Amino acid sequence: MLCPTAIFSLLCLALSVVQAVKYCGINRKNRCVAHHLCDLGFEDDRAVVNLQVTFRGNNGCESTESCCPSSKILPESEDNDWSNPPKQTKCGLVNKKGLTFTLRSADGFAQENELPWMMAVMLQTNKYLGGGSLIALDVVLTAHHITKNYGSDEIVVRAGEWDFNTETEKFPQVEIGVRKIVRFPSFNRQNGANNLALLFLKKKFVLSHHIRPICLPSENQKFDRKRCIFSGWGQDAVEQNSFMNIMKKVDLPVVGSRTCEGQMKRLKGSAFQLDESLICAGGEEGKDSCSGDGGSPLACPLDNDPERFEQAGIVNWGVGCGEADTPGVYTNVAKFRNWIDEQIARYSISTDTEESVREEEFHRPQNPTTTTRRPTTYSPEEIDADEYFTISSPVTYPPSDFPTMTIVKS
Ligand code: 4AZ
Numbered sequence: 001m002l003c004p005t006a007i008f009s010l011l012c013l014a015l016s017v018v019q020a021v022k023y024c025g026i027n028r029k030n031r032c033v034a035h036h037l038c039d040l041g042f043e044d045d046r047a048v049v050n051l052q053v054t055f056r057g058n059n060g061c062e063s064t065e066s067c068c069p070s071s072k073i074l075p076e077s078e079d080n081d082w083s084n085p086p087k088q089t090k091c092g093l094v095n096k097k098g099l100t101f102t103l104r105s106a107d108g109f110a111q112e113n114e115l116p117w118m119m120a121v122m123l124q125t126n127k128y129l130g131g132g133s134l135i136a137l138d139v140v141l142t143a144h145h146i147t148k149n150y151g152s153d154e155i156v157v158r159a160g161e162w163d164f165n166t167e168t169e170k171f172p173q174v175e176i177g178v179r180k181i182v183r184f185p186s187f188n189r190q191n192g193a194n195n196l197a198l199l200f201l202k203k204k205f206v207l208s209h210h211i212r213p214i215c216l217p218s219e220n221q222k223f224d225r226k227r228c229i230f231s232g233w234g235q236d237a238v239e240q241n242s243f244m245n246i247m248k249k250v251d252l253p254v255v256g257s258r259t260c261e262g263q264m265k266r267l268k269g270s271a272f273q274l275d276e277s278l279i280c281a282g283g284e285e286g287k288d289s290c291s292g293d294g295g296s297p298l299a300c301p302l303d304n305d306p307e308r309f310e311q312a313g314i315v316n317w318g319v320g321c322g323e324a325d326t327p328g329v330y331t332n333v334a335k336f337r338n339w340i341d342e343q344i345a346r347y348s349i350s351t352d353t354e355e356s357v358r359e360e361e362f363h364r365p366q367n368p369t370t371t372t373r374r375p376t377t378y379s380p381e382e383i384d385a386d387e388y389f390t391i392s393s394p395v396t397y398p399p400s401d402f403p404t405m406t407i408v409k410s
Contacts, residue, residue, distance in 0.1 A: 022060070024059040024061050024067040025059050029069070030067045031067075032067060033068045034064060034170060035064065035066050035100065036074075037076060038072050038074065039074055044102075046098060046099075046102045047102070048101070049103055049104065051106050062163075063246060064163065064166055064168045064170070065168060082099065082100075082170075085206075085207065085208065086207060086209050091213045091216075091310075092117075092308035092310055093307065094115060094309065095116065096111070098111030098112045099113040100170045109246050110231055112163075113160070113169075114249065115229075115231050115249065116211050117133045117134045117213055117297065117299075117309075119131065119142075119157045119159055120161045120164075121140070121147065121155065121199070122155070122158055122175075123150065124154055124155070124177075129147065129150075130232075130292065130295035131231070131232045131233065131234075131293060131297065131315065132157060132199065133299075133311055133314075134159065134214065135213050135340070136213055137206075137207060138176075138203065138348055139200055139344055140157045140178075140198070141197075141311065142198075143195050143197065143316060144194070144195045145189070146295045147183070152178040152179060153177070156176065156177050156178065157175065157178065157199060157201065158173050159173065160172060160173040160174055160210045161173050161247070162247050163245050163246045164245045174211065176202055176205065178199045178200065180199075180200040180347055184339065192278060192316045193277045194275075195316045195331045196331050196333075198347075204349060214311045215308065215311070217300075217311065218334065219334055219338055222334075223334075224255075224256045225256070226300050227252065227254075228251070228252055228254055228281060228298050228300035229251050230293070230315065230328075231248060231297065231299070232248055232289060232292070232296035232315065234291055234296070235291045235321065237250070237286055237290045238286045238322055248293075250288065250289070251287070252282045252284070252328075253282070254312060255280040257276075259280075260329075263283065264280075264329075267319045268319070276332075277331060277332055277335050278330065278331060278332055279312065279313055279329075279330050279331075280328065281327055281328060282328045283324065283326060285323065285324040288321045288323075294315050296314070297311045297314060297315075298311065298312050298313030299311055312330070312332070312333060315328065315330060316328075
């Protein structure tokens with residue numbers, strides 16, 4: 001606000017304070033405050049919030065806020081752990097109950113800040129392209145097809161996002177531009193083979209409670225029949241015309257390749273073959289990734305530490321969404337582990353010693369038999385986005401235009 005004189009400045013200040021207060025509820029006697037500043041019930045130091053209430057308009061407050069009676073409003077406390085950098089530098093850690101509040105009955109949705117590796121891949125113009133995952137502090141893994149028509153200077157990645165409709169999250173979102181896109185060379189748009197791209201960022205994210213890389217699996221890691229989680233902001237697999245503002249989180253079984261191929265032959269004809277760079281997950285009614293989820297990660301718990309996650313897949317394609325016995329198809333990240341490591345060694349921002357020690361811990365040590373072996377099927381060739389655009393238009397999967405997202409449940 002522009003105020004010409006000192007008197008007006010004071011008035012302005014008073015006005016902006018008044019403007020920041022949002023009244024809500026019956027007779028507008030309550031105020032919208034961050035959930036953790038409203039004493040309507042806490043568990044484990046977190047405010048507990050009913051998701052249904054949040055969806056039903058939330059009394060005019062943001063999804064991160066409660067409509068709080070003045071007698072229940074708490075002062076912001078300075079002495080919490082969040083102001084310090086995280087002690088744990090390991091990859092793949094989640095914030096199971098969110099950081100500042102916990103959604104009750106959040107089936108199908110992530111808690112705020114629950115999956116700190118989850119990235120939104122956006123155009124500079126704020127258009128959402130798809131999902132991605134943070135695999136090092138300056139590297140995002142995503143699908144080839146969602147970035148295919150763009151150069152690095154058009155794309156930004158956003159960390160710390162949860163609800164696209166609000167910017168009131170306690171832990172702020174952070175956006176960083178892309179310096180270089182490295183796409184796996186032989187992407188096949190007919191069958192989705194080799195559908196992955198690395199986005200090398202202009203600078204590193206600062207490791208924080210709400211921004212942290214996911215682990216990468218070793219090259220020969222198998223996930224068959226494991227229950228894993230997919231997260232994204234694409235279409236609701238149940239109400240298929242609704243795009244999600246709040247991050248979805250769905251648990252899915254990884255389906256063995258033979259089973260998946262059999263199920264897909266039923267739908268796509270007996271000649272269908274699942275490329276070996278792909279894995280399948282899902283096949284349970286209503287639990288699925290969907291259009292607009294391209295590039296988002298499928299994360300599986302580590303065998304020896306189930307509170308931590310490694311990335312098994314990247315959302316690639318599928319036949320419809322949420323149908324029983326019709327799993328979604330994901331890029332098999334393990335198959336590309338060596339290629340990813342090589343690209344990171346080549347293009348990641350060089351680290352000083354202290355940082356590189358911290359960085360080291362973001363990757364699970366490779367199985368000793370695979371560290372020295374070079375993958376034979378994937379050539380470690382890098383291609384710059386600016387030089388490489390694929391030509392013909394897609395057949396089935398890449399979502400063409402991502403509509404503006406709107407709140408879905410009421
Ligand atoms: C898509 O169009 C898409 N049900 C992604 C995943 C699935 C279907 C479609 C899986 O991006």
